[in-house]
Amino acid sequence: MKTLRQLSVGQVAKRSGVAVSALHFYETKGLIKSWRNAGNQRRYPREVLRRVAVIKVAQRLGVPLADIANAFQGLPEARTPTAADWNKISDIWRAQLDQRINGLIKLRDQLDGCIGCGCLSLKVCPLRNPEDKLAEQGTGARLLSGS
Ligand code: FES
Numbered sequence: 001m002k003t004l005r006q007l008s009v010g011q012v013a014k015r016s017g018v019a020v021s022a023l024h025f026y027e028t029k030g031l032i033k034s035w036r037n038a039g040n041q042r043r044y045p046r047e048v049l050r051r052v053a054v055i056k057v058a059q060r061l062g063v064p065l066a067d068i069a070n071a072f073q074g075l076p077e078a079r080t081p082t083a084a085d086w087n088k089i090s091d092i093w094r095a096q097l098d099q100r101i102n103g104l105i106k107l108r109d110q111l112d113g114c115i116g117c118g119c120l121s122l123k124v125c126p127l128r129n130p131e132d133k134l135a136e137q138g139t140g141a142r143l144l145s146g147s
Helices: 009-016 019-030 049-060 065-073 083-114 142-146
Strands: 042-045
Touching: 009 049, 009 065, 019 049, 042 049, 042 065, 049 083, 083 142
Parallel strands: none
Antiparallel strands: none
């Protein structure tokens, strides 16, 4: 059996550039795991560094912690992502990032229409009425009512 090198929480923090408090937080969220040695000190397998790297990249991409946890849990035996695993995960996150970017572009374009307007009208402003709720109530009847 392969013997893993063990790292203290301080060593993980130093090598990953992540605060000890953040590592503890990741652990409470099930993203990383440690065990206690005979002296009751936390120890992490060396591969935790790769796991933390994935977490940090995911956070930069705006991936929620729950989605990171799901991605990790979807791996066989909840292993640390291999290069192939990372390819699959990053592909999914890229598509999600594209969706968010497209949503933000749409919002920005709608905001363009508001600049210099100031009406903030439920009838007219796409940012006040993003789902076009009035349209669901009929084809323009409310718009013509003057209310
Ligand atoms: S403020 Fe007038 S359209 Fe948004």
